[in-house]
Amino acid sequence: MQTSAQFSPLFVYCLAGMDVRDATIGLVRAVNRDARHWQLLALSGLFLISVYTTDFGARPMHLLSAFTGAMSAQALASLLVKTRFEWKSAAITSLSLSILMRAVDPWMWFAAGVIGIGLKFAVRYRSKHVFNPACIGIVVMCLVFGRDVWVSPGQWGQAPLIAGWAVALAALVLSSAKRLDIAFGFIGTFAAILFGRALWLGDPMAIPIHQLSSGTLLVFTFFMITDPRSTPDSRAGRLVFAACVASLTAWFIIGPNVRAAPLMALAALSVMTPFLDRFLPANRFQWGKASMSKEGRDHETQTPVGSRHAGARLARP
Amino acid sequence: MKLRHLLGAATLGLASLGLSAPANAFCGFFVAKADTDLFNDASKVALVRDGERTVITMASDYRGEPSEFAMVIPVVDVPEREQINVANPGLIEHLDEYTAPRLVEYHDEDPCNRIQYRETLAMAAPQAGAAMDAMAEEAEELGVTIEAEYEVGEYDILILSAEESDGLITWLNQNGYRIPDGAEEVVGSYLKQGMKFFVAKVNLERHDGAGFLRPIQVAYEDEDFMLPIRLGTVNAEGKQELFIFAMTRKGRVETTNYKTVKLPSNMDVPIFVKDEFGDFYKDMFAHQVEKENGKAVFMEYAWDMSWCDPCAAEPLSRSELQELGVMWLDEGGQDQPQPGFRPGPQPVDVFVTRLHVRYDAKTFPQDLTFQVTGDRDNYQGRYVLRHPWRGDFNKCEEARDYADELVSRWDQEAENLAKLTGWDEAEIKEKMAAGGYSEAAINIDLEPKDKKPWWQRLWGNG
Numbered sequence: 001m002q003t004s005a006q007f008s009p010l011f012v013y014c015l016a017g018m019d020v021r022d023a024t025i026g027l028v029r030a031v032n033r034d035a036r037h038w039q040l041l042a043l044s045g046l047f048l049i050s051v052y053t054t055d056f057g058a059r060p061m062h063l064l065s066a067f068t069g070a071m072s073a074q075a076l077a078s079l080l081v082k083t084r085f086e087w088k089s090a091a092i093t094s095l096s097l098s099i100l101m102r103a104v105d106p107w108m109w110f111a112a113g114v115i116g117i118g119l120k121f122a123v124r125y126r127s128k129h130v131f132n133p134a135c136i137g138i139v140v141m142c143l144v145f146g147r148d149v150w151v152s153p154g155q156w157g158q159a160p161l162i163a164g165w166a167v168a169l170a171a172l173v174l175s176s177a178k179r180l181d182i183a184f185g186f187i188g189t190f191a192a193i194l195f196g197r198a199l200w201l202g203d204p205m206a207i208p209i210h211q212l213s214s215g216t217l218l219v220f221t222f223f224m225i226t227d228p229r230s231t232p233d234s235r236a237g238r239l240v241f242a243a244c245v246a247s248l249t250a251w252f253i254i255g256p257n258v259r260a261a262p263l264m265a266l267a268a269l270s271v272m273t274p275f276l277d278r279f280l281p282a283n284r285f286q287w288g289k290a291s292m293s294k295e296g297r298d299h300e301t302q303t304p305v306g307s308r309h310a311g312a313r314l315a316r317p
Numbered sequence: 318m319k320l321r322h323l324l325g326a327a328t329l330g331l332a333s334l335g336l337s338a339p340a341n342a343f344c345g346f347f348v349a350k351a352d353t354d355l356f357n358d359a360s361k362v363a364l365v366r367d368g369e370r371t372v373i374t375m376a377s378d379y380r381g382e383p384s385e386f387a388m389v390i391p392v393v394d395v396p397e398r399e400q401i402n403v404a405n406p407g408l409i410e411h412l413d414e415y416t417a418p419r420l421v422e423y424h425d426e427d428p429c430n431r432i433q434y435r436e437t438l439a440m441a442a443p444q445a446g447a448a449m450d451a452m453a454e455e456a457e458e459l460g461v462t463i464e465a466e467y468e469v470g471e472y473d474i475l476i477l478s479a480e481e482s483d484g485l486i487t488w489l490n491q492n493g494y495r496i497p498d499g500a501e502e503v504v505g506s507y508l509k510q511g512m513k514f515f516v517a518k519v520n521l522e523r524h525d526g527a528g529f530l531r532p533i534q535v536a537y538e539d540e541d542f543m544l545p546i547r548l549g550t551v552n553a554e555g556k557q558e559l560f561i562f563a564m565t566r567k568g569r570v571e572t573t574n575y576k577t578v579k580l581p582s583n584m585d586v587p588i589f590v591k592d593e594f595g596d597f598y599k600d601m602f603a604h605q606v607e608k609e610n611g612k613a614v615f616m617e618y619a620w621d622m623s624w625c626d627p628c629a630a631e632p633l634s635r636s637e638l639q640e641l642g643v644m645w646l647d648e649g650g651q652d653q654p655q656p657g658f659r660p661g662p663q664p665v666d667v668f669v670t671r672l673h674v675r676y677d678a679k680t681f682p683q684d685l686t687f688q689v690t691g692d693r694d695n696y697q698g699r700y701v702l703r704h705p706w707r708g709d710f711n712k713c714e715e716a717r718d719y720a721d722e723l724v725s726r727w728d729q730e731a732e733n734l735a736k737l738t739g740w741d742e743a744e745i746k747e748k749m750a751a752g753g754y755s756e757a758a759i760n761i762d763l764e765p766k767d768k769k770p771w772w773q774r775l776w777g778n779g
Contacts, residue, residue: 055579055616056571056692104568104691147567148691154574201506206682210574257541259573259688 036088042171043095043223049160050099050215056155063098065106069113070094070133077121089133090117092223096134099219100263101141103149112137112149125274131267132227135220139267142260151260156215164215168222179226181235185242187212187221193250211253220262230270234282241276245269359558361409362544365642366565366689369538372642376409376532383471383519386530387494390515391507391545394537395464395476402534403470408641409532412562414630416618416671418580418698420594421627425706428719455491459484464513470531471524472517482508493518500551507545536642543686550678556611561672561685564638566645569619569692570670572685577672578613580605580698584733585726587749588702597700597738602673604739611680615673619696622667627699635665643667668693703730710759724756 031037050057067090074090090113097112116137120129141149156164194208225231225245232238245265252261363374375388453463460480467474479485482505486496494516496504507514517533549557563570571577580602590597605615622632639646646665674681703726710720727749735742749755 054576056577102690102692104693146691147689150688150690152571152573152690154572155576201509202502203506204502204678204682206679210682214574257686 034088036092038171039092039223040088040095042167043092043099043219045167046164046215046219047095047099049164050156053160054155056102056152058098061106062101062103062109063094065109066094066097066101066113067091069110070097070117071113073114073117073121077117081121089120093117093133093137096219096223097137100134100151100216101138101149102152103141103145105148108141108145108149112141115140126277128273128277129229130273131270132224132230135224135230135263135266136270138260138263142264151216151263153214153216153260156213156218161213161215161218164218168218171222179228182231182238182242183221183226185239186225186246187217189243189246190217190250193247197250197254216260217262220266224263225266230266230273232273232276232280232282234277234280237273237276237280237282240280241269241272244272359560360549361413361560361562363409363412363532363562363564363641364542364544364570364687365644366542366563366570366687367645369540370536370644371539371542372534372536372644373544374404374409374532374534374641376404376406377530383524383530384521386519388515388517388533389489389494389496389548391512391548392476392515392535392537393512393539395513396515396535396537398465398467398469400536401467401469401474402536403472403531404534404640406529406531408633408637409562411630411633411637412641412669413560415625415628415632416562416620416669417629418582418598418617418700419627419629420591420700420702422591422702422704424704425719427706427708428715429708429713452492456488459488461485461488468520468523469533471519472533473520474515474517474533477514477516479508479514481505485514489516497551500548503547503551506547534642536644541686542688543684545684546674546676546681547678547684550676550681556675556677556680559674559676561670561674563670563672563687564622564641564643564667565670565689566666566668567689567691568668569616569690569694570672570687571616571690572614572672573688574683574686575681576609576613578605578609578615579696580615580617580673581737582696582698583701584737585701585703585730586734586737587727587730587745587752587754588704589748589752590700590734591702597734600738600740602675604737606675607739611675611677614685616670616696617673617698618669618671619692619694620669621693621695622669623664625697632665633667638665638667705754720759723759727754 031041047058047063051059070090070093071087074087075085078085093116094113097109097116101109101112103109103112112134116131116133116135119131119136119140120133123130138149138151142151191208191212194211195205197203198205198208225242232241245262248265248269249262252258252265258264361376363372363376365372365374375390377386377388456463456477461484462478463475464478465476477485477488479488482501485504485508486501489496504514515535519530544561546557546559549559561570586597602615606613622638625632633641635646643665646667674685705723706719708716710716728746731742731745731749734740734745746755750757
C-alpha cells in the first residue's frame, strides 16, 4: 500500500473516503446488484482456467468471435422487437460458447453466437424462449457442420475441475438459490444412474466418479440447465425436467455414443418445458424491472436474487 | 455386423523403442543409432476410423514362446471370418517411425560471414520393435458358448459368450489362456454389457517359427469409437504403456473421457542429448506424465499423412495404408494415384494422430473413448540441437556478440532440458561444460568492461 501511495495519489484519495471493509462491501453490493454479475465472474474464471490449463481449451480469439456474434444478434434483435439492449445475457452466452465449443474456424463461434441469440428471440412460447442460447448454438453448429464442430468433455484436469466446481457452485448460490433445485436434480439423477450402473456391473466406483469429472458437465449443470427461461416454472416441473435430461444424457453416453450428450439431451427436451408449464403451473419469476417490448413481451430473463433484494435480479442468456 | 469394445489384452504387446539406424529422408538424415529398449510392455494399436467404420490393428512385440502367447479381447458381436486378418508387422513399425518424436540438428553459421548450414535429424522410433469337441463340451458345462472359431494366419481364434465370469475364466485358464487373478470383476462387467470375448492363441503347426507374431486386424462397424484397456490393467505390474495411431480423413483424434495433452515440443536442448536421445525421451515422458498426475493422454504427433517436415520416416504408401485398413482411398475415385506423378510421397487424404498413454487401473479406470475432430493443425514432438560456431570470437564485433548470446543460449538449453525431463540442472550444466559448452570454453572475456554500452551500438555511431 505504501508503494502505491507514493505513485498513485488518486488511489490514496479514493481509499481515504472509506476503509477497506466498506470498499469490499461496496464491491460485493455492486456485483450483487445483478445476479448475472456472479455468473459473468464465474464463467470468466472458468474461461481463464480453460485457457491456461489445457492444450485444446478455450482461446481469447474464440471468445471475441462468439462475443461479436452474440452481441450483434442481440443488438439487431433488440432493435427489431424494440426492447432495451441487454449485453449481460449475450456475454454469458459468449463465454459459455467459448468454453464449451471447439471448431476448425474462428467464424464458427460467431455463427454459434448469432444462432443462439437469434433463436432466443425467434423461438418463444408464451414469452419464454424455448432453448438455452449457448446450448442450441452449439447443437445447431454440431448438426450442420458435423466433425468441424465438436465438444471436448475430457479436456479438464483434476485440479482445475475441483476449482471449477467450487467457483460454479458459489456463483449459483450467490446468484439464485432458486436454481439449485434443477442443478442438483440434474447432477443427482445423472450420478445415481452412473453409480447404479456401476454397482450392477460390479465396476469400481472410480468409473462413475471419473465419468462425473467433466468440465462440460460442470458448465452445463451450473450455467445451462439452470437457465430459468428454458426450464419449467414450477419446482416439481423443474425436477421432472432435470431427471429427464439426466436420463437422456446417460442413455446418449452409454448407448449410441452421441457426442455433446448433455447439450443434445437438453436441446431435445427443451420442447417439454411448455407442456410441463401447462400441467404443473407456477408463478413466473418475480420480475425486477423487466424490459418489455411494445407488445408487452419481454426478451430477457430476470428474477430476484433473493426475495428481499428488490433491486437484484437474475437473467440468463 | 457390429464389433465393439476391443481390449488391450492380457498379453497384448511388448514393444520396444529405440533409435533408428541411419536412413535417408527427404529433408535431412538420421544420425543417431541405439538399440535401447525405451518402453517395455508397450502395446501398439492402429485405429482407422471413418464414420462408424473402424479397422483396428493390434501389434505386439511379444518375443517369448509362441505357445505362451494369448490375446483376450471383449467384443460386442461375433465377427465373421472375413472381418479378421493378420497384417505385416512392418506396417505398424513404419507408422511408429513416421510419427516418432524427433531430434533436429542445426549448425550455427559464422557470425562474421554467413555460410550454408546443414540440418540433420535423429529420431526416437520404436524398433522392430484340438480337440474341439472336448473343448466345446467343457465349455458348455461351464456356461461358455463357442460362438465361432476361425483359423487366421498363425492364430486360432475363438469368439466366446458366457453366462458368468467365473465359468469363462475357468474355461480360459483350462485352455491355456492365463487369466490373472482379479479379472472376474472386469470380465463380469463386460459380460453384463452383453459382450463376447475374442480370444486368440498361436497354432504352432501354422507358425513359421519367425521370432515375431503378426498383428491381428479386425474390421467392424459401430457408433462407439473406443479401446478397452481395463483387462490390461488387471494383471499389470506397474503401469502399462500404450501407443495409439489413429488415422482419419477428417482430422485429429482426441480422447473424450481423458485429458489430451501435447507433449512439450520445439525446444532447444543441449548437444549431448544426441547421444542419449532414448533416455531423454523416456525421462521426458515420465516427467510429463508425473506433471499431469498420471491422468493424461499425450499427443506426440498429429499430421497430414501426405508429407512431413522434418521426416522421421517417409509417409506410408497407399498400399500400406490400405493394408492398415484405410478404406476410403479407393472410394469416389478421388484419391487415385495420377499417372506420371512425381516419385516420393503422394498426397493421401489421411490424418494421423499418435497418442501415448501410460496407465493403470487407478489413473485410467475407464476404457478409452475417442472422437474424431475437424482439427488439422499439424503437431510434432521435435527437439532442436544447435551446434555452435567455433572460431575466433574476437574476429569481429558480431562474433563477440555471438559469444555472449551463446552463453545465455546454453543456460536456456540447460533450463529447457531440466524442465522437460526433471533432470538436475546443475548436473546438466556440468555435463555441458565437460563437452565444451560453457563460458569457460569461449576464449573471450565476456566481462562488460570491453563491451560497448548498448546505446553506443544502437545507431551505429559507437
